[in-house]
Amino acid sequence: MKSIITVFIFALLFSLSGYSQNPIIQTYYTADPAPMVYNGTVYLYTSHDEDSTVNNFFTMYDWRCYSSTDMVNWTDHGAVASLKSFAWLDKTNGAWAPQCIERNGRFYLYVPIHGEGISVLVADSPTGPFSDPLGKRLIETDHIWQDIDPTVYIDDNGQAYLYWGNPKLWYVKLNEDMVSYDQSIGQNGVISVEMTTEAFGAHKGRDGKPGPSYTEGPWFYKRNNLYYMVYAAAGIPEYIAYSTSTSPEGPWTYKGFVMERAPKLAFTNHSGIIDYKGNSYFFYHNEALAGGGGFRRSTCLEQFEYNPDGTIPLIVPTQEGVTKSVQNLNPFKRxxxxxxxxxxxxxxxxxxxxxxxxxxxxxxxxxxxxxxxxxxxxxxxxxxxxxxxxxxxxxxxxxxxxxxxxxxxxxxxxxxxxxxxxxxxxxxxxxxxxxxxxxxxxxxxxxxxxxxxxxx
Structure with missing residues (x-):
């Protein structure tokens, strides 16, 4: 039974919001949204902040999936993977920001485990069940605590890239099997991106010294022959910024902010961008859901339009979110x-x-x-x-x-x-x-x- 206080908080929130669209998931705290368009449907993978935190820190045990064909109604597919998916893992917390991609009819879910680097799970369906093909982590480096927030993209020539990192940015060139990578380049296959202010903007750190604005949470994709790297920036609290390149391997050129700090945004942020049915959509998270906070975040969504030159406009977070569906729901089927x-x-x-x-x-x-x-x-x-x-x-x-x-x-x-x-x-x-x-x-x-x- 819900407490009277909880019911009152929900009632107050919804009366003020007018049944707003953001956050788009209200049944759980979800963060780090990673959308994937497949076969006419948007599949949204998220991390999951538990209702109760342990030691006042991120408390995250599994990864969830939602889907939509109209961008306003989202179907819950439950927890499609968890830390228990890895038999070799002796860890009970730390299921951080994922991303999924399809190749040759199989689905590859790249997941960071806090303090345990980046691993991969595989399924024959976008909603799982996902299983561990390796029996070990995918990325093996000497900076394992910084190996978080993977983002994956398959280029037009078939070469797949996996980027990740906080506070630096690394990548590997994935092999066609998507569960191994070319180890003949870089440092055992891992290439470190040069972190310059020209590439990622300037930001004054806690020590007062200027440095690159890039912080974490990269989102890598290609649109109209231009490569985009969108990322959390400017330290804590995090903004969203982006850089572009004419090559998937850089060099990168800083382009500016996508989303600035605003009320109800969490001290972290993490974005995902897709085009779907002729529209462009920007996913992020905030702390606006009742009971929310920096460790209890919620996924949000805004529709936007690229500028004619391909640059991304400054996007303002709203309560209204997506105001128009791209198709109507048929209630005469289940x-x-x-x-x-x-x-x-x-x-x-x-x-x-x-x-x-x-x-x-x-x-x-x-x-x-x-x-x-x-x-x-x-x-x-x-x-x-x-x-x-x-x-x-x-x-x-x-x-x-x-x-x-x-x-x-x-x-x-x-x-x-x-x-x-x-x-x-x-x-x-x-x-x-x-x-x-x-x-x-x-x-x-x-x-x-x-x-x-x-x-x-």
Whole structure:
């Protein structure tokens, strides 16, 4: 059962935000966003800050994945990998910023483990299961504590590059298998990038001496024959800056800030940039979610346009985030309950039977789904639920207290994992609307919720 104070904080946050879009994930604290476009879908990999910290420091055990085809609703695929994925690893904390890439139908998730360097996991699906192909770390250096924040890109000629590092920048040229690298160059294959102010900007350090602005969190990609290195900059608190090059190996030229320090940004920042369905998107994290802070961060998203010369404009963090979906959601096919634009109060869990589902549902919690195309109207609403208690799901449009289409009664199904499909008649509503599923019932956890669907 949630405390009265927690419910009040959530209610205050959402009343002030007007059900804003940022942060885009509300069920968990997520950071270090790494988007990947594959087969018409955006897959977003994140690190995961636990609700409770240990020793007032980053407390991170696993890596999560979300997906979207509209850039406003995000489907939770759960924790797709964790520190337990590495049988050789004797470490219980430190699952830091990941990035995933596809090659030849396989998916390679590069993950830094604080104090243990960079490792790689492999899967046949973007949502896993991921497994360890090496039985050891991928990157072996004498500066292992600085080996964090990997970013990976496959160039047009097929050569893959893996960059990483804090407070310097290194890279290797990955072999085609993506789990080894050319060790005939550099220092056993590792090349150190020359850290100059011309390449990465100028910043005065804690010792008062000027030096390169680059700090950590690189994001490496190519667009229109220009290579971009976007990174956390200017020390603590971190800005986001970028440099460009006409070669994947540099030399780099500093271009300026992408995002400056602003209220509700965490003292760290980490970005990811993609183009998707004709639009450009900038991912980052802040500490604006209720209970958030420097060690409890949340993923955010802004849409932007490159300048005509390919430079990146200064992007201002907003509560509104992405204001327009790139496609409408079809509610007449099964929609996972964990497909969420905004939510209050709920969490997600997973099991082997149904996968990821919505949990921790209390009275007056809700889920908002944006840009739902009701077409010429629906006659029924169906949902898969499991519970030992009773409650209801109110189906409303446009606002949490908006037009009530109908109410689904959820009675005891025989257990919290005993799933049943229930349905109810609803009144017709036409066109595109935001749909709010509002949960009602007695005090305490009401039920678990796996999927829903409108029927004509």
């Amino acid at each position: 929609v996972e309950a964990e497909t969420i634009a905004w939510s209050e109060g709920v969490k997600t869990k997973s099991d082997e039977t149904v996968g990821v589902y919505v949990s921790n549902i209390d009275n007056n919690d809700f889920i908002k789904i944006r840009s739902v195309d009701l077409g010429k109207g629906a006659k029924k609403f169906a949902a898969s639920v499991a519970t030992v208690k009773s409650g209801t799901i109110e189906i409303r449009i446009d606002e949490k207290e908006g037009d009530l289409l109908g109410t689904l009664s959820v009675n005891g199904t025989g257990g919290a994992q005993s799933w049943k499909t229930l349905s109810t008649k609803i009144k017709a509503a036409k066109g595109v609307h935001d749909v709010f599923l509002v949960f009602k019932g007695e005090e305490g956890d009401l039920f678990n919720f796996d999927w829903w669907q409108f029927k004509k």
